Amino acid sequence: MIYYFLLLPLVLLLVVFQKSVLDLFFFGRIGVEISLILVIYAGFRMDTIRGAFLSFMVGFFMDCMMGSVSGLYTLLYVCIFFVSALVSLKVYAEGVILIMMFTFLCALSQGLFIVLFYKIIYDVNMFRNIIWVFLPQALVLSILSPVFFKMFDVFKGSLNDGNPRPAKRS
């Protein structure tokens, strides 16, 4: 239960941090979505209930902070979490290359989904953004993902029993 109480402020802090502080490094041109890496991490290394709850909350806070349609990021993050969980059941999800490639694919798919969503719902043509915004964003995220996986491992270890080893999926 402590996990769920701790989770809300921590996730909110993470979203505020990534939205305000990290944006400065890229002058607001490229959003560094650590929250997406966190969701993929949850899919790879956490159990279903906790990971799904985490993804849902991260998505909801993203919706609130970004000012997007409520549920857009929530839906995306929950889907990405379950896809990651499925992938981790089929392949060895500890390899750096796999983590980078998977993060790249997820970030790009997310961008594509957002662009399609805006096209279908609001008839806004943003396809150019896929190349100029979402592709560099996906590249930056994929490069950063192994570092953040290590950080999340350490953090998770310190929250549990001091053991930084990833939890085994049941």
Next chain:
Amino acid sequence: MMFPKKYQSITVASLLILMALVMISYNIKLFSHTGFLRKLVLEATMPLVSLKNKSLKVLQENWNHYIFLIGLEEENKHLRKENALLSNQRVQYQENYLEAVRLQRMLELKEQMDVTAVAAEVIDRDQSAIIKTLLIKKGTSQGLRVGLPVLADRGIAGRITECSWHVSRVMLITDGNSNVDALIQGNRAHGILQGSGSEGCHLKYITKTEEVKVGDTVISSGIGGIFPKGIVLGIVKSVDKMDGGLFQKIGVSPSVNFDKLEEVLVLVFNSGEGK
């Protein structure tokens, strides 16, 4: 557990996805309504966001005025400190002067329109590729509500889409969701100004028979009931008639520089009052 472990993942996935879909459809249908949870999150993050902006401002000022002084020769130290102090004062005077000019312009705008106007400080901005919003430090406690128009010193900035007790979110006219009924000032051609994210805006539904030139001013038409008539929206930056369709492709550059926006004016109309 209620469900066998075998079906646990599928059940949780279906439930959460269903919840997210319900949220999306509810939000698309009732876009003007800010949910209680969203209000709570906005209120909770406001101190953090304000703190971040203030710290950054202090950091920037320190960087500009003091960091460069480190490591200079000892004998010049005193003079340079004095110089920095004077420069700082000058910058502050300049800053106050610019603020006064901006507020003066907004006051003139307010006087032109017979409505109550609430000035608000911009505390954060979201300038991602598609979503273009601002957070302002006024909310329902100051009489603001969803749908009210927001002006800057150079023209229309956007409209309020979310309103918490002490903070509101403004959807800028460059946001992908933004549609404003507009006129070209010169030939009175009527169209819809739609946000295009980082590309600015584009004016839709202007037929090819209309003569539109680069540099023409685009103003609000007053139709739609949100923005008053005749406020500047932007300047035509490109016109393309080569496309196969019925309409021209008109690019519009917003008159407001959203990157440098520090204060805005929210026009508060009484319910039922015409604009």
